[in-house]
Amino acid sequence: MSTISAFTSLRWRKVATNPIVIVSIIAVALVLVGQLVSPGFAAYGQVINMLRVASFLGVIAIGQTIVILSGGEGIDLSVGKVATFAAIIGSRIMDGRDANIVVGVVVPLVIAVILGLVNGLGIIYLRIPPFVMTLGMMGVVQGLMLAYTGGTAAGRAAPALTNLVNGRVLFSIPGALFIWLLLGVVITGLLRRTRLGWDLYAVGSNRTAANLSGISVKRTVLGAYVMSSMFAGLGGLLLLGYTESVFLDLADQYTLPSVAAVVVGGTLISGGIGGYVGTAVGAIVLTVLESLLTTLNMPNASRIIVDGVVLLLLLAIYGRQKRLRA
Amino acid sequence: MRTDTAKVETSSPRKTVWRFVMDLRVQALTTWVLLAIAVTLDAILQPTFFTLYSITSNFATFVPLVLVAIAQTIVVVGGGLDLSLGAVVALSSVLAVTIMGGRGDRIGLGFLVAVGAGAACGLANGLIVSVVRLQPLIATLATASIFSGLTLVVLPKPGGNVPAVMTEAYRMAVAGIPVSVLAVVVAVALWLLLTRTKLMRHIYAVGGDPAAAYASLVPVTRVRTASYVLAGAFSGLAAMALLANSGSGDPFVGADIALNSIAAVVVGGVALRGGRGGAIGAVVGAIVLAIASNVLFFFNVPTTYRQLANGLVIISALALSVLSPGKGAKR
Numbered sequence: 001m002s003t004i005s006a007f008t009s010l011r012w013r014k015v016a017t018n019p020i021v022i023v024s025i026i027a028v029a030l031v032l033v034g035q036l037v038s039p040g041f042a043a044y045g046q047v048i049n050m051l052r053v054a055s056f057l058g059v060i061a062i063g064q065t066i067v068i069l070s071g072g073e074g075i076d077l078s079v080g081k082v083a084t085f086a087a088i089i090g091s092r093i094m095d096g097r098d099a100n101i102v103v104g105v106v107v108p109l110v111i112a113v114i115l116g117l118v119n120g121l122g123i124i125y126l127r128i129p130p131f132v133m134t135l136g137m138m139g140v141v142q143g144l145m146l147a148y149t150g151g152t153a154a155g156r157a158a159p160a161l162t163n164l165v166n167g168r169v170l171f172s173i174p175g176a177l178f179i180w181l182l183l184g185v186v187i188t189g190l191l192r193r194t195r196l197g198w199d200l201y202a203v204g205s206n207r208t209a210a211n212l213s214g215i216s217v218k219r220t221v222l223g224a225y226v227m228s229s230m231f232a233g234l235g236g237l238l239l240l241g242y243t244e245s246v247f248l249d250l251a252d253q254y255t256l257p258s259v260a261a262v263v264v265g266g267t268l269i270s271g272g273i274g275g276y277v278g279t280a281v282g283a284i285v286l287t288v289l290e291s292l293l294t295t296l297n298m299p300n301a302s303r304i305i306v307d308g309v310v311l312l313l314l315l316a317i318y319g320r321q322k323r324l325r326a
Numbered sequence: 327m328r329t330d331t332a333k334v335e336t337s338s339p340r341k342t343v344w345r346f347v348m349d350l351r352v353q354a355l356t357t358w359v360l361l362a363i364a365v366t367l368d369a370i371l372q373p374t375f376f377t378l379y380s381i382t383s384n385f386a387t388f389v390p391l392v393l394v395a396i397a398q399t400i401v402v403v404g405g406g407l408d409l410s411l412g413a414v415v416a417l418s419s420v421l422a423v424t425i426m427g428g429r430g431d432r433i434g435l436g437f438l439v440a441v442g443a444g445a446a447c448g449l450a451n452g453l454i455v456s457v458v459r460l461q462p463l464i465a466t467l468a469t470a471s472i473f474s475g476l477t478l479v480v481l482p483k484p485g486g487n488v489p490a491v492m493t494e495a496y497r498m499a500v501a502g503i504p505v506s507v508l509a510v511v512v513a514v515a516l517w518l519l520l521t522r523t524k525l526m527r528h529i530y531a532v533g534g535d536p537a538a539a540y541a542s543l544v545p546v547t548r549v550r551t552a553s554y555v556l557a558g559a560f561s562g563l564a565a566m567a568l569l570a571n572s573g574s575g576d577p578f579v580g581a582d583i584a585l586n587s588i589a590a591v592v593v594g595g596v597a598l599r600g601g602r603g604g605a606i607g608a609v610v611g612a613i614v615l616a617i618a619s620n621v622l623f624f625f626n627v628p629t630t631y632r633q634l635a636n637g638l639v640i641i642s643a644l645a646l647s648v649l650s651p652g653k654g655a656k657r
Contacts, residue, residue: 075463126645129598131409131463135585136641143634150630256471259464269461301478308471315460315468 019266020278027285034292041295048173052166054287055180056242057257058280060235062187063228064258065279067130069191070224071204071271077134078119080255081141082229083236084248086112088145088153090237091246096156104158109233115141116229120222138255145248153246165241176238180280183231187276200224205272253304257286260311269315286310357595357610360643364617371624378504382497385506386571388616390415392510393564394583395590395612396517396605397557400526401462402591404553405533405600406455410466411561411587412580413473414447418565420481423575428487436492436569441562447473448558452551470584477577486575496570509567510609513560517605520556529553534601589640590615615643 034041060079067074086108094104115137122133165176191197202210203220211217236251243250263269264285265278289310293303369375375384394411401408422440426432447469454465498505520526528549531539540546568579594611596603618639619632627635 073463077467122641122645128644131407132588132592132598132644133641135409135588136637136644139582139585139637139640140634141637143631143637147631147634256467259467263464269464299479301475301482303475304478305472305475308468308475311468311471312454312460312465315464316458 019264020281023264023266023278023281023285027281027288030285030288030292034288034295037292038295041292045172048177050287050291051284052174052176052242053291054284055176056235056239056251057254057261057287058180058283059183059238060232060251060254061258061261061279061283062183062276063231065187065262065265065267065274065276066191066200066224066231067228068259068262068267068269069200069204069271069274070221072130072207072221074130074204074221074224074271075134075259076119076225076228076232077131077255078115078137078141079228079232079235079258080252081138081145082112082115082232083239083251083254084246085115085141085145085148086233086236087240087246087250088149088155088248090161090240091153091155091157092149094155094158094161096158098158098160101158101160105161105237108237109230112229112233112236113226116226117222119229120225123225124218124221149248151248153248155246157240157244161237161241162244165238176242179238184276184280191275196223201272203271256307256311257283260307260314261286263311264314356646357593357607357614360593360614360646361610361617364614364621367621368617368624371621378499378502382499382504382506384616384620385504385510386496388613389506389509389513389567390564390571391583391586391590391612391616392609393513393560393567394587395594395608396513397560397564398587398591399517399594399596399603399605399608400520400529400553400560401557402596402598403533403600403603404529404550405536406462406550406553407588407598408451408466408554408557409463409584409588410447410451410470410473411557412583413470413477414444414558414561414580415565415568415583416577416580417447417473417477417480418443418562419569419579420477420486420575420577422565423486423488423569424480426487426489428489430489430491433489433492436489437563437566440565441559444558444560444562444565445555446558448555448561449551451558452554455554456547456550474577474580477580481575481577484574484576484578488569488573488575492570493573496567513563514606514609516560517609521604525549525552530601532600585640586612586615589644593643593646615640618643 031042031047040046060083064076064079067076089108089111090104093107094100119130119134119137122128122136123130126133128136163175164179165174167175169175169178191200199210199215199220202213202215203217207217210220232251235254239251240246261282262274262279264282265274265276265280267274267278286307289306290303293306298306365375372380374380394415397411398408418440421443422436425439426436451466451469454460454469455462458465496505500508528539528544529552531542531544532546532549532553536546539549564583569575572579590612591603591608592598592611593614594603594605594607594609596608619636622632622635622639
């Protein structure tokens with residue numbers, strides 16, 4: 001009898017300390033607080049709207065999750081700029097016409113993949129630390145953007161893309177949410193159920209061991225950075241569909257929240273442990289928090305501050321490093 | 327206590343010391359070669375390069391980056407990293423420009439505020455990294471967000487006046503030597519002074535091997551915190567140099583500083599894993615990067631392409647320095 005209760009209490013503790021559970025509870029609590037502060041915050045339409053906004057961050061954070069899982073101090077600080085760049089190219093090519101939508105989606109994604117490839121090659125073959133390489137890439141993409149646009153954004157999203165992202169499909173849920181859900185399921189399956197995903201976890205937890213087990217560490221890491229840029233580009237395109245027209249810093253502010261979403265979701269910053277479900281919930285929490293602050297009429301500056309504080313707090317809760325004297 | 331540390335240092339095997347020295351030499355060589363190339367190119371493209379006027383205005387733009395490069399060196403040598411330095415510079419500069427309000431008699435106060443604010447930001451970073459034990463990279467990315475937010479609260483739009491005395495003095499020459507050159511000399515002197523202190527020796531020890539430093543009675547937590555505080559203080563000085571150069575406050579000024587300071591440190595041969603290299607290299611690295619963007623200007627690169635060219639220069643400089651022999655990029 002006592003062993004059974006001990007067993008169940010252990011299981012309960014495991015559930016209660018699971019980051020995904022904690023973060024989900026925080027998300028619900030935040031929505032309830034919002035409802036108390038300003039009635040209507042938890043209304044169906046409002047919640048769906050918040051989820052739609054979360055989907056852009058969620059898609060960009062897919063790549064960040066993969067890169068962080070790949071370990072070796074992996075991080076991609078260029079996701080925000082890559083997303084913006086993809087949106088800018090997309091809007092120029094589409095120019096508000098449905099006929100151009102295929103080219104307008106494929107070209108930005110190909111360019112994003114190339115940028116990711118350069119990131120990966122620099123990190124693997126030139127042995128430039130990931131944060132330095134992607135920070136440098138951030139500068140290069142900013143330069144590319146200026147060179148490409150000459151300083152003014154032009155073009156417009158194809159109506160079809162806008163319909164896909166904003167149009168209500170089922171239960172007045174916008175298409176962006178379905179895309180996000182689909183991507184989430186595919187990515188989680190990819191990470192948990194395929195050789196590719198297992199290789200990634202193996203490389204993330206111990207590169208030497210992975211190498212000795214016959215996994216190509218270089219290819220895996222390279223793939224991680226390519227995927228990161230690709231999903232950043234995709235996120236940028238979805239954002240383009242949402243806003244219809246672009247500006248030069250459309251998605252720049254997504255870099256820090258993308259890292260935050262991954263950390264909030266319980267993925268270990270040193271790699272090898274975690275997954276996308278946590279990141280998705282993390283993206284939702286961050287977005288709900290932002291909406292709450294907007295409802296409270298907080299100026300933009302304090303929202304930037306809160307972004308940083310939230311990341312620090314959550315890191316302090318479960319991202320602490322070992323003591324020197326163990 | 328003092329004799330103890332001295333003993334520990336001399337008792338290390340001769341061979342390692344020799345290899346350490348050689349490593350430094352090779353690294354320094356690459357940096358100096360890069361400097362020579364940059365200066366030669368610039369001198370060819372810009373015939374007035376060696377005139378007093380252009381040295382003054384060139385160095386006037388170098389000083390902030392030089393100071394931040396020293397700041398980043400201190401943190402990196404201690405085994406850390408500070409991505410928030412750009413935001414710290416921005417915050418210190420808007421605070422100083424607001425406090426000074428264009429009044430010449432408040433310049434001293436401005437310096438005090440800038441350095442104090444920088445040190446306070448550094449203290450926050452240091453405590454978060456060493457006491458709360460968060461990863462420096464992500465922790466300072468988060469604090470950068472906080473500091474930029476605070477900057478926008480203090481000064482939402484570019485504006486504010488720097489006392490005219492300050493901007494004028496910055497462009498003057500004392501005994502034939504431009505003040506901006508003197509500022510670099512003073513910055514380097516400050517660094518050299520710092521290397522003579524026990525604190526800086528401890529920072530090197532902690533960056534080299536925290537466990538060994540801990541075992542040798544180095545107060546690791548306090549030393550790590552101190553390295554961030556020092557970096558913050560140097561960034562505060564950089565903020566004042568920036569103000570003296572531009573003449574007004576700008577909350578968005580820090581955007582490129584984090585990347586540039588890290589690039590300067592890498593080009594300067596400071597090992598990113600800590601414990602090796604010095605600020606002299608980083609200062610030279612900062613000057614190389616600054617001259618490189620000068621060269622781009624005189625190559626008549628169109629304005630819209632300049633940022634791209636700058637980014638490419640930084641990436642290639644990083645690749646070059648990491649690839650050159652004796653570098654500690656491998657893990």
